[in-house]
Amino acid sequence: MKLNKRNLQEQNDHIYDAVVVGGGAGGLSAGIYLQRYLLNTLIIDKGKARSLWMQELHNYLGLPPDTPGRELLKQGKEHYLSLNGDWLNAFVEDVTDAGDYFIVRVKIGRSNSVYHSFKTRYLVAASGVIDHLPQLENMQNVFDYAGYNLHVCLICDGYEVVDQRVGIFGASEASLGVAEPLSWFTRDIVLLTNGQFEVSPERKKSLADQGFELVETPIKQFLGENHQMTGVELENGSKVQLQAGLVSMGSRYHSDYLNGIDLDYKGGNLITDDMLRTSHPRIFAIGDLKVGMNQVIVAASDGAKAATQIWRDIRRVEGSRRAGKAIAA
């Protein structure tokens, strides 16, 4: 059932088996499996899953390679709702461990916001990451190309830029290191600092030795039309022709709501076991938020594993299904 400001109060005393934070590929797959295990699930989604930006999935088994990410999310959400899972569009503010259950506090609506708390036995952190993008004065100019031929994922899109002239948009000297794996796909590489950081003489020599260009002038705007980026115009008026771009500026991790709970991280990623359990026995982390490959198919698999382990946990304690449990028609 889709929850909203009006029907929220019905849920006040309810304790969910699992609340899934994030309605992207990982969260939807977890939700589908959880509901099929007859576990009562709520997915809380703030919108803007990373895969929503992907114009073509390219490498997801079972879908034509030109399937947009939003199609996968739409199909998955329909699938989940058809299994009677609960869904709420909201932002998770924080999670408190109350011993037997968690209290998940959410903010609903950007304006005239309503706050509400849910109880749940298990928590699945599937809220992912979002890529930092070049910060230009007119951000619409960036959004026009991001996810088209301004890529953020080398594994996904290296194949799309074979032997093309590709600009790497970095955020630090270290972030330029992506040129090395990118050079498997193309040798025609231009590195752009957007005037945001210094590049050491050693790195400059190394880049030059490999035949890569370095552009340190700030960027004025991306050039192109119909979502196809053709290069950048620099602040000094000169232009750099490109056939594609790769943004290598790191990510923002959507895990602030977990700050009140002591969990093990590696960098910004949550550390989990084989079944995606974090260092807290009733918190699972799946998809881009955990240590591992940031791929849609991996996130979907993570969701299946986490849901299965949660079912095993609950079954071990309860033995058989609770009476009065909602059953599919």
Place this chain on the structure above:
Amino acid sequence: MKLNKRNLQEQNDHIYDAVVVGGGAGGLSAGIYLQRYLLNTLIIDKGKARSLWMQELHNYLGLPPDTPGRELLKQGKEHYLSLNGDWLNAFVEDVTDAGDYFIVRVKIGRSNSVYHSFKTRYLVAASGVIDHLPQLENMQNVFDYAGYNLHVCLICDGYEVVDQRVGIFGASEASLGVAEPLSWFTRDIVLLTNGQFEVSPERKKSLADQGFELVETPIKQFLGENHQMTGVELENGSKVQLQAGLVSMGSRYHSDYLNGIDLDYKGGNLITDDMLRTSHPRIFAIGDLKVGMNQVIVAASDGAKAATQIWRDIRRVEGSRRAGKAIAA
């Protein structure tokens, strides 16, 4: 390119980057990723992937829940071939480790068979398992229902049999233990031994205490029509009404071709690391053949991980892409 008896000889001196044994969900996903890493791949498929039997996938994110397994396989094969991967319908007889590469010997064609050997640097074992089924005089009678409402996977299909009267078809006393997780979905359970094994008095008491029925008479045939099994007729002429069945008779592991290589197993499953590498550095095992959950979405994720690790390995050694490498149009 699809290989066959006629165009085989062109490949004689070629060393593939990776040969994938098995064209099921895991193998296809590996092949798609490998080709997108510009690695030269051959998938060898003997047909009859386990997912081919599945009439409805139910829990694969991105596909409607009534999608047949064969549709996923068809789409995946088209996807792989569109990336210029090689494909051969054949049976892998054995694999020999020649140091820098493996020699993969195959048998092509069931009659007038031709034998051929391929060379490859990496091997991906994606040949899976196949479920043992009740052995009746008329096996067509079993195949008529297997994959419809005669299920083989509790995780996949527990949801489909909620509160139904379900027959468990076992192969040993231990195999009857599946009644415990099945009882999460339904309490109306009949266990059938088909007269093939003894059940201890302790087990009988335990089953009776839980309200489960035990039928030890041999089975004559499944009853039903239009692929919907409605029960079984026993050799003594009596009938057992059922609404669904769950076969719990173990699996045959398709890994005989690896017998000449020393690898670590747990039961019939290959032990791998996080990136699906076996105890041999250039052999990966994915999907049902490795230790882990037997799910289509997991196998597909495994393929992505194994392919990525193989690419990382090869890139580390070679630095940049080989000249003359086939590039997508």
